Amino acid sequence: MIDNYVTGAQIKMLREKKKMTQEELAEKINVTSKAVSKWETGNGFPDISLLESLAGALGISVIELLSGTCIHNQNKNANIARSKFYVCPVCGNVIMSTGEALISCCGITLPPQNAEEADTEHKINIEISEDEYYVSLDHPMTKGHYISFIAAVSDDGIQFEKLYPEGPCQTRFKISRVKKLLVYCNKDGLFGFEKNKLF
Numbered sequence: 001m002i003d004n005y006v007t008g009a010q011i012k013m014l015r016e017k018k019k020m021t022q023e024e025l026a027e028k029i030n031v032t033s034k035a036v037s038k039w040e041t042g043n044g045f046p047d048i049s050l051l052e053s054l055a056g057a058l059g060i061s062v063i064e065l066l067s068g069t070c071i072h073n074q075n076k077n078a079n080i081a082r083s084k085f086y087v088c089p090v091c092g093n094v095i096m097s098t099g100e101a102l103i104s105c106c107g108i109t110l111p112p113q114n115a116e117e118a119d120t121e122h123k124i125n126i127e128i129s130e131d132e133y134y135v136s137l138d139h140p141m142t143k144g145h146y147i148s149f150i151a152a153v154s155d156d157g158i159q160f161e162k163l164y165p166e167g168p169c170q171t172r173f174k175i176s177r178v179k180k181l182l183v184y185c186n187k188d189g190l191f192g193f194e195k196n197k198l199f
């Protein structure tokens, strides 16, 4: 299923970023410069058979070209603490990525979840017992509204606990180097708790 197609503005922007003229791009993919000009001014679309070579000439993947999103991960040794979570609103799938990514599930391109500061309904209770945090929330755990996961994030790893409707809203994490906790509510989204500020 394709719900986006490459736009003229996208082609122009990527071509200029590569410092190519319309002629140079045309030559690379074996079309006329008039064709490139047509695409860029919104008077036509590149044929689907050209997408692979067009994406190659512009230095991105076909899926990035089609979605209008360019992924640039410059730091290959990404800091795990900056990992992103993507949650599918249809099937509830949770995907974690250590860098930017173009992720789709159930036909939907998923945006990365941005953690908000917790409101009163999504407050966490934390108790420390020996080397563990015991984390719990006073939050509904019904099928329509529940905490779907809790994660404890450090610079070098993530402890991830999936929770389920009708199940307990609590878990334990090893304290070692945890920098922040993340709580995801299926209705209200992602909430973040920085160690130095909130626990």
Ligand SMILES: [Fe+2]
Pocket (backbone or CB within 6 Å): 121, 122, 139, 145, 146, 185, 186, 187, 188
């Ligand atoms: Fe909630």
